[in-house]
Amino acid sequence: MRSLYDVPAPAKLNLFLHITGRRPDGYHLIESVFMLTDWQDRLHFDLRADGAITREDLSGMRLPDDDLIVRAARALQAATGCSAGAHIGIDKSIPAQAGMGGGSSDAATTLLALNRLWQLDLPRPALEAIGLRLGADVPFFLRGRNAWVEGIGDRITPLEQALPRQRFVVVKPDAGLETKLIFSSPDLKRDSERATISLFAAKHFDFGHNDLQPVAQTLCPDVKKAINLLEAHGLQGRMTGSGSAVFAPMKQTVEMTDAPSEWLVRVCENLEVHPLHGWARD
Numbered sequence: 001m002r003s004l005y006d007v008p009a010p011a012k013l014n015l016f017l018h019i020t021g022r023r024p025d026g027y028h029l030i031e032s033v034f035m036l037t038d039w040q041d042r043l044h045f046d047l048r049a050d051g052a053i054t055r056e057d058l059s060g061m062r063l064p065d066d067d068l069i070v071r072a073a074r075a076l077q078a079a080t081g082c083s084a085g086a087h088i089g090i091d092k093s094i095p096a097q098a099g100m101g102g103g104s105s106d107a108a109t110t111l112l113a114l115n116r117l118w119q120l121d122l123p124r125p126a127l128e129a130i131g132l133r134l135g136a137d138v139p140f141f142l143r144g145r146n147a148w149v150e151g152i153g154d155r156i157t158p159l160e161q162a163l164p165r166q167r168f169v170v171v172k173p174d175a176g177l178e179t180k181l182i183f184s185s186p187d188l189k190r191d192s193e194r195a196t197i198s199l200f201a202a203k204h205f206d207f208g209h210n211d212l213q214p215v216a217q218t219l220c221p222d223v224k225k226a227i228n229l230l231e232a233h234g235l236q237g238r239m240t241g242s243g244s245a246v247f248a249p250m251k252q253t254v255e256m257t258d259a260p261s262e263w264l265v266r267v268c269e270n271l272e273v274h275p276l277h278g279w280a281r282d
Helices: 067-078 102-116 124-134 138-143 181-184 197-206 214-220 220-233
Strands: 005-024 029-046 053-057 084-092 147-151 156-157 167-172 246-250 264-269
Touching: 005 102, 005 138, 005 197, 029 264, 053 067, 067 084, 067 102, 067 124, 084 102, 084 138, 084 214, 102 124, 102 138, 124 138, 138 147, 138 156, 167 220, 214 220, 220 246
Parallel strands: 053 084
Antiparallel strands: 005 029, 029 084, 029 147, 147 156, 167 246, 167 264
16 A cells, blocks of 8 residues: 555653652652654555554554554544545654653554544644644643643643754663553652743753653663663663653764663754644644
8 A cells, every 4th residue: 555644653761750759649740851862763644545543563563452553543533524535554663661752652653643633623622632642742742832731741832942953872781671560669759849931941951850760760770770781881861751861862883782682772863843743733
């Protein structure tokens, strides 16, 4: 079949992640800056007239049958009563359980692409409402700009000033991490002081820390080993999101030939806007 759309789904890095409290219902309150990168999956969309949603793995990175891509497509059908379907090919590059938002980004790209392919013309807020039911990070990718994120991840404020152009090295150990295990730990720090966008703007990539990292290092010792690997090359690393990937800004190319062979090491750059930012009207 001919791909009608061949589109990207970029990863994100959490430049910091503070836990500032916990609601009575158990949800944690966060502060973070989500930053888009040029590390991306690619999704291919073909129109189906029979209403079926089918998916093909193009990279050999096996995905569950009912992943966020399929769920996003079906949620859009259900919300609009659309009778069209799609065949979706996924060339997966962003690793799972890395804290880089790969699944959420794939879901957002699916909503944006099918909104066009099916000629639904839903505005961005309507897509965000659908996306939020799929995952807390999906609305960020639909907004398509680097952002200050608060609350339970639902308060998204685009950064008014562009982040400086920067290269980052990302190290992803073979082992992954389950977010729920970190957030359920009694050792998780939940009382970081509130920060402000102005404080972040004064330091950018040197600001803050990741409150999830100490617990993550206990659950997955490879996270600490990855941090140590970055430090051995003169880089100050931290974990992104709920891990297990760690990252560090880099001013010059660093060859990490000493990383374990099963680990993934990649250099990426930050993006100012999502490549599909103009695909939905506000």
